[in-house]
Amino acid sequence: MAKELLKGNYAVVKGAILAGCRLYFGYPITPASEIAEAASFYFPPIGGTFIQAESEVAAINMLYGAVSGGIRSMTASSSPGISLKMEGVSYAAGAELPIVVVDVVRGGPGLGNIAPEQSDYNQVVKGGGHGNYKNIVLAPNSAQEMCDLTMDAFDLAFKYRNPTFILTDGFIGQMMEPVTYKEPRVRFPREDWAVYGDKESKRNLISSIFLDPDELEDHNQKLQKKYEIIQETEVRYEDYYLDDAKFVIIAYGIVSRMVRSAVDQLRQKGLKVGMLRPITLFPFPRKEIKEMADHGTALMVTEMSNGQLLEDVKLAAEFKVPVHFYNRMGGNVPSTEELYEQIKIQYQKS
């Protein structure tokens, strides 16, 4: 198996190409620019397309156009850019287009800073644009997963005809780790809904307009059913010492790495702590969290945002157990030592 020490941002691009992605449309923004830079380097020589768009809005709409043609394509940006793209994401959700978008989250609101945060959770996991829709959201926590989950994102997007996000941050993007590669995919079946510019596909229509309220309600019901199936079928999470844990920390992305180290240290001290790391944020592992709450397992959320993940955990736990909380914001990443102390304090209280 081919293997390489690689930055997370580069792993995204190589994973995308291995997954059969052939068109990239992007706009530079720190800390996601490396993805565009790598795409500009790697896409054209294999017959792919790289366009530096005039704006984030143009980039997402170019993506909308390319994916209408049934071809695996992507864009990437960071938080302020993702805010701009949300118009296009909503249209893609309405037209059921399998766009793949990478969000390398930075500190906000506004211009904020370029340091890592997780404050795009709400805008990405809850839809972000107008209308009743959801994105499939994958949250890698290593360079290996930046590659693997990007590949999975294309499969999920096309399986469900649904916008799919990689929600990551500048920390994972900058981190170098070994990445083991899977086989490249080069052959794909024709999509029966796409517009290929030929006789067989010309009756296909890519559109999100339904003027009649009943028709639009039907369309929305169809989307909600799809989201239910995704919720039932596609939940992914990492179980770290959940078997006998009396106290479970829920964290995703880079924070889960620090939590893992803290859990290791607390276990050495004999504390029965564990971690549930959602790999999919939508669908969210709510059944698993509810089961823990039903058993009276104490829960704690750590995140680099203002309680956005916490809300989903509380909803999943149906307020049956108190959910402890520790967060950092502004680009500060919690250290293992910090989390060790915080978890220990909450553990002793519970």
Place this chain on the structure above:
Amino acid sequence: MAKTAWTKSDAFYNEYFRNPNPDKKSTHYCPGCGHGHVHKFLAEAFEDFGVVDQTIMISPVGCSVFAYYYFDTGNIQAAHGRAAAVATGIKRAHPHSIVVSYQGDGDLAAIGTAELIHSANRGENITVIFVNNAIYGMTGGQMAPTTLKGQKTTTSPRGRDPKNEGNPVKVCEMVNSLDAPVYLERVSLHDVKHRAKARMAIRKAIKNQVDGIGYSLVEVLSPCPSGWKMDPVDSMKWIEEEMTKVFPLEVFRDRSKEIEPSQEKKHIPTKDEIITNLGLKELHDEAFQKTQMASHYKNPAIKAAGFGGQGILLLGVGLAQAGMLEGYNVSWIPSYGPEMRGGTANCHVHISEKVVGSPIVSKPSVLLAMNRPSLEKFQKDVVKEGLIIYDSSLIDIKPDRDDVEILDIPATKIADELGNTRIANMVILGALVGYTNILNLKSLVATLPYIITRKRLIDVNKKAIEKGFEFGKNFQKKDLQN
């Protein structure tokens, strides 16, 4: 040309099955509207050039949002103003297709100005049909970017006042300032003679794309009797007498004869091409034996720090790369957050037999300090019985820890003797490995082609590692004063 003037082109559906109106033979356009003419000219062109099946119409927001009711072609409906970007995307995905970005004045010249200008500037091989009727028709007659001075609309009830609303936007003139477009013409629908010219212009704009010669835009001055609150006859007169004064009818550019027709073919890469292009290499861990080391050196958490430009980040990458070659779990991160302030560049490296949790090294077991601020700042964080290696040719103080191992090495001096100050980082790297035996010298040297981009510098870097290695190996260990 269509067989007879009154037959419907094959590029139209025979019955407009998507139209919710029970009458499947009529369009949804108002009496006297110009869209019907423009649709007809387009459909005839698609048919005449034999491209009906490969055509993809981009329907915008505006009255022509339902263009897909009529055209028996591929159809994509776009967000307001984004038709040219969507057209770019589908054309790049399927270069053989004939893509038409069909847009009104609000869509193209207001909310979609950036997409218009930049798709034209890239010379996208698409056809843009710009229907200019000086008003927002579908939303009920609001002011458009092309509304004339003094023209009353529902949002310019006292007439468009250039002092408040600016002047009408001249799209052809604007796009004509760009280098890439091939064909730009403004036409009008106000009488038979001008409609014939409009038909020819639209044909040419489609033909250009069939020939693959580049970007064409046709601006069509088109009546909107409902929006203008005029009857169809007066509407035509108003175009002739008022609109053409502001928007002169002319060919702004036609370079279609200067460019050789060409067809872009899509290249489908093979697996091998992708593997080669991405530089994916098989790694054989077994080639690099793990070393034996004292147990307290195992699973090192390393912080390397110095000035920007000393190659600190590269040093860390070398460590991680060598660790990976030996089959360890490794991670590398550059300085982050608060550490980015205060005169040091640094990186954190884990080389571990276990899965790496936090990639951050806040309590290093090994500190590599290449300047004084780094030593001063980080020495206190080093774990008890840890190791500090510092460049004694640049740092004129000694660490004040007596519970850690300390290796002082004149790395910069050694590098200078090798003829290149910039390889002091590799001297330090070699010294760490020579002293602790945490990695194999062979795997360390094997990382050089991965981390040194200039091949001619690999040899001198190798020498620096070896010098450092010798120094570290022979360095006299001192007992810790516990």
